[in-house]
Amino acid sequence: MTIKFYHTPFLGALLSLPENTIVFSEGKQQLFAGALYKNSIALAHGLREKGFQEKDRMVIIVPP
Numbered sequence: 001m002t003i004k005f006y007h008t009p010f011l012g013a014l015l016s017l018p019e020n021t022i023v024f025s026e027g028k029q030q031l032f033a034g035a036l037y038k039n040s041i042a043l044a045h046g047l048r049e050k051g052f053q054e055k056d057r058m059v060i061i062v063p064p
Contacts, residue, residue: 011037023036
């Protein structure tokens, strides 16, 4: 099965940055644009495998 993704403005913004751009930093923890992009795509693949469809929406809540 081929999974097709449409890039959202969020993913497009991540792709426009160099992979080593820090998009989040707290103490010694850093999250880079490239890693966030790859994690976002992996999450999308996982949701598809669980049965989510193209037009389904999900809210993801993370601590500020």
